Amino acid sequence: MAKKLRILIAKPGLDGHDRGAKVIARALRDAGMEVIYTGLRQTPEMIAEAALQEDVDAIGLSILSGAHMALVPRVLELLKAQGQAGLPVLLGGIIPDEDIPALRQLGVSAIFGPGTTTDTVVAAFTQAVRHDAS
Amino acid sequence: MSVEDRILAGDRLALARLLTQIENEQPEGFEALSKLFLHTGRAHLLGITGPPGTGKSTLVNRLALALRSRTKEMVAIVAVDPSSPFTGGAILGDRIRMRDLSGDPGVFIRSMASRGALGGLARTTSAVVEALDAGGFGWILIETVGAGQAEVEIARTAHTTLVIEAPGLGDDVQAIKAGILEAADLLVVNKADLPGADKTVCALEASLELASGPHQASGHPGQLGQPDQGWQPPVLQTAALLGEGVDEVIDAILRHRAYLETTGGRTGRDRERLRAEVLALLGDGLLERFLGARKDVDLGLELEQVFARQVSPRQAVQSLLSRDR
Ligand SMILES: Nc1nc2c(ncn2[C@@H]2O[C@H](COP(=O)(O)OP(=O)(O)O)[C@@H](O)[C@H]2O)c(=O)[nH]1
Ligand SMILES: [Mg+2]
Numbered sequence: 001m002a003k004k005l006r007i008l009i010a011k012p013g014l015d016g017h018d019r020g021a022k023v024i025a026r027a028l029r030d031a032g033m034e035v036i037y038t039g040l041r042q043t044p045e046m047i048a049e050a051a052l053q054e055d056v057d058a059i060g061l062s063i064l065s066g067a068h069m070a071l072v073p074r075v076l077e078l079l080k081a082q083g084q085a086g087l088p089v090l091l092g093g094i095i096p097d098e099d100i101p102a103l104r105q106l107g108v109s110a111i112f113g114p115g116t117t118t119d120t121v122v123a124a125f126t127q128a129v130r131h132d133a134s
Numbered sequence: 135m136s137v138e139d140r141i142l143a144g145d146r147l148a149l150a151r152l153l154t155q156i157e158n159e160q161p162e163g164f165e166a167l168s169k170l171f172l173h174t175g176r177a178h179l180l181g182i183t184g185p186p187g188t189g190k191s192t193l194v195n196r197l198a199l200a201l202r203s204r205t206k207e208m209v210a211i212v213a214v215d216p217s218s219p220f221t222g223g224a225i226l227g228d229r230i231r232m233r234d235l236s237g238d239p240g241v242f243i244r245s246m247a248s249r250g251a252l253g254g255l256a257r258t259t260s261a262v263v264e265a266l267d268a269g270g271f272g273w274i275l276i277e278t279v280g281a282g283q284a285e286v287e288i289a290r291t292a293h294t295t296l297v298i299e300a301p302g303l304g305d306d307v308q309a310i311k312a313g314i315l316e317a318a319d320l321l322v323v324n325k326a327d328l329p330g331a332d333k334t335v336c337a338l339e340a341s342l343e344l345a346s347g348p349h350q351a352s353g354h355p356g357q358l359g360q361p362d363q364g365w366q367p368p369v370l371q372t373a374a375l376l377g378e379g380v381d382e383v384i385d386a387i388l389r390h391r392a393y394l395e396t397t398g399g400r401t402g403r404d405r406e407r408l409r410a411e412v413l414a415l416l417g418d419g420l421l422e423r424f425l426g427a428r429k430d431v432d433l434g435l436e437l438e439q440v441f442a443r444q445v446s447p448r449q450a451v452q453s454l455l456s457r458d459r
Contacts, residue, residue, distance in 0.1 A: 003158045004222070004247070029223035034247045039230035046236040050229060053243055055150035083147050 027118035048078035088128035170268035181292030186280030191231035207272030254284025285317035301330035326371035
């Protein structure tokens with residue numbers, strides 16, 4: 001059986017709706033990927049734990065609350081501590097332009113603002129995983 | 135350290151990676167699993183099946199919490215959801231209901247896509263369960279896909295099978311799906327906080343009574359469908375969302391586990407499962423060997439004759455097999 005890509009889609013922080021995250025989850029599924037969807041209000045600890053247990057190939061974080069500069073570094077730090085440094089992390093949500101360089105510097109593979117097409121997002125996951133494997 | 139040693143030492147990342155290799159049916163995964171096989175056979179396998187939306191994942195969350203606090207043993211959960219038959223993709227959402235379990239190093243949750251299998255489990259679920267067993271998890275909870283004939287395969291895999299129903303899903307004896315009563319060691323009517331739960335309980339009890347005539351099976355310590363009057367599947371009620379009724383379910387599970395141990399039913403089930411596994415692998419292996427050794431033989435010719443209705447599929451196979459000698 002061919003290897004299937006496994007992707008964790010998680011929504012850290014306190015913002016209360018996950019419509020965007022669900023749209024992405026469905027798009028990835030329709031592209032043939034297996035998407036582990038964990039629901040709202042995940043702590044960085046919960047996300048890292050799920051990434052480990054599920055041995056995913058990439059993580060997609062959806063953050064609308066503005067807390068990305070606190071949440072993303074924490075997730076990356078936890079991943080590193082548990083031996084998953086370099087696992088591709090992609091970020092979607094409302095991310096001000098001025099934060100993007102710092103996030104990329106931390107190692108975030110791709111950042112999507114509102115209005116990004118699902119095709120673009122699917123392509124970015126595919127590419128991030130391929131890049132990680134090589 | 136080898137993968138096996140790391141897993142035996144409790145390395146969760148090594149375990150997670152082995153599970154991926156097994157799911158992808160990679161030879162190195164099966165090789166490691168073979169070395170771990172010696173360390174399997176200790177876990178109690180708990181199957182949780184029932185229609186979609188009845189609250190299986192919500193109940194699994196509660197059961198895992200209760201098992202952790204009452205038995206102190208480690209708990210693993212394997213939650214199977216269907217793959218899309220069209221794209222092969224899947225959304226695995228059972229973890230949404232299991233957030234209470236995060237942060238407990240004695241719990242390990244793994245989501246699996248069915249990857250085309252129709253029996254409620256994936257082809258590699260048993261192998262994944264074996265790896266978790268070797269990893270020291272005393273309880274392994276297996277949540278099946280909620281559709282089709284899911285209960286048949288889980289009843290063969292698990293030591294104790296819980297069939298979950300909910301009020302309003304068709305509360306008369308006729309509506310109760312054939313097969314679920316034979317599969318169930320415990321019947322649980324979840325969502326007991328909703329109206330109509332009593333009616334569902336009554337319907338299940340009535341069907342159980344019908345099914346457990348003097349020579350009918352109910353419960354199956356040894357072989358599936360073998361008459362056994364020693365275990366009467368209880369019908370219990372829970373409100374998993376509120377955590378109500380969960381202790382009674384755990385009591386029944388512990389009673390069933392003790393029952394299987396004292397009657398030798400556990401050994402019987404294990405043997406039956408392993409026998410089926412060996413036979414299935416033998417079937418796969420023989421087919422592979424047959425086709426591999428016959429690269430020269432044109433199976434297409436045989437098939438063409440079948441397509442043209444000149445020979446039946448059965449005759450075609452006979453001729454292929456006789457040519458083998
Ligand atoms: N009213 C009520 N709803 C419940 C109960 N248990 C689960 N649910 C809800 O039923 C829905 C399906 O639950 P889930 O555990 O995902 O079901 P599964 O598909 O069988 O795994 C969710 O919205 C749950 O919140 C319960 O005891 N009472
Ligand atoms: Mg479920």
